[in-house]
Amino acid sequence: MITKELIKKVTVNILRRAETTLPSDVKEALVRAYECEENEIAKVQLEAMLENVKLGETMQRPLCQDTGIPLFYVTLGSGNGNVNLNDIESGIREGVKEATEIIPLRPNVVDAITREREGGEANVGDRMPYIDYKIETGIDGLEITAFPKGGGSENVSAFAMLAPKLGAEAEKEIKKFVLEAVLNAAGKPCPPTIIGVGIGGSADMAMRLAKAALLRPVCVRNKNARIARIEEELLEAVNNTGIGPMGLGGKTTALDLHIETAATHITSLPVAINFQCWAARKAAAKIYSSGSVEYL
Ligand code: SF4
Structure with missing residues (x-):
């Protein structure tokens, strides 16, 4: 059973992973770049990034002070009647609030004109978090990708x-x-x-x-x-x-x-x-209609 609480929990987990752990494809590309660079200043910069990645992972702290704005991609299985769209929206929103407090994340979300934090310091606001939906056949449950994006x-x-x-x-x-x-x-x-x-x-x-x-x-x-x-x-x-x-x-x-x-x-x-940017953060999970979760 896919509940709002489950979606909230998964949202917190994938946001934490995205913020603290660089995906292996990006990490490997940074290592290759470090090995290929001949420019000394470039090498120093790449070395600092790789050190930063190591510290982020071991200390479970965000890779960058700009923890981004909360963007999500959700893929829904077609004909999946047991997923309530309201639960997805509110589960992700509640997950962002909790993640902001416990990871913690910088409160980046403000009103576009007044620059005030209408949603407090919880990284939520008008149409934020933003969720991009896609429907695919042959998927059981749904897949959520957290994609916090730096300014x-x-x-x-x-x-x-x-x-x-x-x-x-x-x-x-x-x-x-x-x-x-x-x-x-x-x-x-x-x-x-x-x-x-x-x-x-x-x-x-x-x-x-x-x-x-x-x-x-x-x-x-x-x-x-x-x-x-x-x-x-x-x-x-x-x-x-x-x-x-x-x-x-x-x-x-x-x-x-x-x-x-x-x-x-x-x-x-x-x-x-x-x-x-080099801090190319993303993390995803599949939530099956049974309620079991697979972190990707
Ligand atoms: S662009 Fe990326 S690396 Fe640069 S400050 Fe923003 S989040 Fe950090």
Whole structure:
């Protein structure tokens, strides 16, 4: 049985893991970057990040003082009648409040205009936590991913409706836009970053694709061969900018670059870019309809 209390408990657990333990794909990518860097300052920065990761894990303390805003992805099994949507919403909200108090997390959530904490210091507010829902067939119960997102990397997001072009010309325009965004962002998103690029759909879809692209594990390419090639070419170009770890120079500006695409309007070419900092936090769990939980 999936209850609100169970969802709350799982939310606290995955938030704790996301905040204190870097996923192994990101950690391994940081180690590889450290081993490959020749720039001494870049090596020092990467070493500090790896030390920080070790301390976060052993002391069960957040990896960064900016513990992010509470974003969640929920995948629901289709035809799953025994999950109450109100329980999901309130279970996650209550879980965020408890996690903020006991981990503890910085109270980052404020009203967009007044900058006041309408929800107190509990990291909740109007439409926050934000939950992105997806329905999939063949899933028993639901899957929740906690994706606390830092402000530094979010603040350099970029979006444009480019003029639609064909094939190689479209690729050229997209690459130019991505590289300009990376150069503008420079050290602000706390590189080495993971860069999510959303291409196609509508304006809002493109940004959702860009953000969802950040959840794909490092070194996993898009299944479409053409898109996979563009990912590799762009990643190489990003790392040739010399921005480096924390913007202090070096050859590791991004650990990876992921592109997600959708079909779009014949007159449109929306492109969105969302950055993830080196503290690429995410953690997920499956809650089966029986009530058993598997941490992923
Ligand atoms: S962008 Fe990431 S690493 Fe930088 S301050 Fe924010 S959460 Fe921390």
